[in-house]
Amino acid sequence: MQNLQNDLIELLKHEDNLVVDGYLNKNKIIELALKVEPQLIIVLLKSDTFKKHFFQEVENVLVFDKIKFQRFVNNKSFLPDSYTAFKNKIGLITNDDNLDNFISTSNDVVLAWPHKDCVLEGGQTKEDQKRNEIFWNETLAPDSVDRLLDAKAFTNFTKFDKDGEHKVTELKGDENLIIKGNNLLSISSLLKTHRGKIKLIYLDIPYNTGGDGFNYNDSFSSSTWLTFIKNRLQIAKKLLTEDGLIFIQIDSSRNNKNGHIGTPELPYLNVMLDEVFFRKNYIGMLHWKKKKQPSFLSKIAGVMEVILIYSKNESNVAKLQIGKTTDTTKRIDNSDNKISEMLINKGIKYMGDANTIIKKGVYQNKTMSTEFLEDVEIKNGRVVNDFKAKAKFRTKQTELERFANLDLLYITESNSFRRYKTEEEDNSGKTITDLLLDWGQNQDATAELRLLFDIKDDSKPFETPKPELLLHNIIECCTKENDIVLDFFVGSGTTAAVAHKMKRKYIGIEQMEYVNTIAVERLKKVINGEQGGVSKNVNWQGGGSFVYAELMQYNQKYIDQIQDTTTKDQIINVWNEMQDTAFLSYQFDKKTFNDRLDAFKTAPLEDMKQYLVEVLDKNQLYVNYSEIADATFNVSEEDKKLNKQFYSKK
Secondary structure: OHHHHHHHHHHHOOOOOOEEOOEEOHHHHHHHHHOOOHHHHHHHHOOHHHHHHHEEEEOOEEEEOHHHHHHHHOOOOOOOOOOOOOOOOOEEEEOOOOOOOEEOOOOOEEEEOOOOOOOEOOOOOOHHHOOOHHHOOOEOOHHHHHHHOOOEOEEEEEEEEOOEEEEOOOOOOOOOEEEEOOHHHHHHHHHHHHOOOEEEEEEEOOOOOOOOOOOOOOOOOHHHHHHHHHHHHHHHHHHEEEEEEEEEEEEOOOOOHHHOOOOOOHHHHHHHHHHHHOHHHEEEEEEEEOOOOOOOOOOOOOOEEEEEEEEOOHHHOOOOEEOOOOOOEEEOEOOOOOOEEEEEOOOOEEOOOOOEEEOOOOEOOOOOOEEEOOOEEEEOOEEOOOEEEEEOEOOOHHHHHHHHHOOOEEEOOOOOEEEEOOHHHHHOOEEOOOEEOOOOOHHHHHHHHHHHOOOOOOOOOOOOOOOHHHHHHHHHHHOOOOOEEEEOOOOOOHHHHHHHHOOOEEEEEEOOOHHHHHHHHHHHHHHOOOOOOOOOOOOOOOOOOEEEEEEOEOHHHHHHHHHHOOOHHHHHHHHHHHHHHOOEOOOOOHHHHHHOHHHHOOOOHHHHHHHHHHHEOHHHOEOEHHHOOOHHHOOOHHHHHHHHHHHHOO
16 A cells, blocks of 8 residues: 555656645645546556556446545545645745745745645634644545535524523524534634624634633644634635724733743734735734733743734724713813913803902913913803913914814813813724723733622633723724624623623624533623623613524534543443444445454544544534435424524525
């Protein structure tokens, strides 16, 4: 077999992108084989060996056995590969087909890495289990991707409102949603219902530092991590409105917590986002102060995180601001300016006694910010005569007259000048700067959750929550009531909770179990009017509702069972159930495997787990919506009805 593999490498090495660095580009070759592409067939027919093994003569016609050839190419003795011909490293290349041209700088570059154009199968695994990447590094050829990402069926629909928990009997299409399940497949399903409808996407992604506390596997190789993120961002872009924005939060430091020294993914992520969203749609990079002081030693003490902002179409995005400031007035003078003399028109307001006379030479204070050069007579709270004043004015004479004509100018009780904001100024908010020092910190977020769940000790209900103020300001800067906010790493539910309080529609997606124990429970408390976080800021009094649903599992339930096993006997029990009811890969020979089951039992436990995951058909992890009528999946009539309603409300 090995000689035949070497022969194939030798045969294909001069063909475009079929052999990379001496290794077969398996998925590319398989793609050509399944399509019976002449490029591949012509080359194979040149070899008597391959003609003998993979072609049969039928009535003087050679027929290509593409299934046998695919099994041969997929043989496990081949080393890992990539669907596209990228070197086994990460780097910048020119945006053309010359993949050998890795460069350090250019006016037009893209980021290249192994598996870049693949879809990685499998689900996120828990950080504390430290799963190997085998549960990620199964790649798909393009002809399998469409089926994998086809819209999925949902089950366990439940509505939560102020009256408690209810079975869902009808979906109107405007519900707030919390979805439990693989986020790649969930957002792919949303393309059928929410394409071009999401105004804001906020993502607090796994940072890939190996120590940020996510319950996802947080120590991928950079290439796997980049593919994991890119798959999702490509779909996320399609969900955004034309003026929609995506905010992506990531660590920027070289974390060495718990002895792990991570490589920051920020530079890679930034370049990848340039490619996915296009560089022209880059809005900015925010620096958020997450803590007062670092909790561990490092060469540089990291207290900041970065939030990258990209738009669907930058030309449609207005200036980003957060709501009205509490101060509705502005000063006329400025202590840093030089003293000047200006005329003040009669008729302006006075905030002191209704009837009085302010004598000339009166100053506001010892700094002499305002001096009246004439007596000023007040009747019924208004100045009755024109007069001159001397001050360190920041406002021009023409502007003073305009403010007076608009009835915005007044004299305070301390005899200084101020003005009310114009309507335009009052309606505009505080422009966001790229340094966020007062948007809450990690400790605030932890305190909010402890208070919410009545936790008296120092334990953390969630390792790295984000404060409600941070999400409040992000949501406020670019959305209005009833706009849709999406977070498909919903975690502790901060995005959904704040969006609910701010009367935005929202969709939160999470596949970890804490979606029920934390996020859902948190939202129930929000509906009941909890007063933590930003509740008082937005005058939150409770109310509203959301619908919870789960991706309908099929083969995924066996993966969950496999990962939860701790003994070989448990693995065999899972196999016994799998062989009767699971969808197995068409390349897998069940009879041969059972004949050699005793040998299988001698393998290490982790190898047994790995193998059983591999033989499952990954296109059947979840039930496709298009197949809910198939009796094999045993979908209830109630779920059929609700799924049809969900996908019909476009």
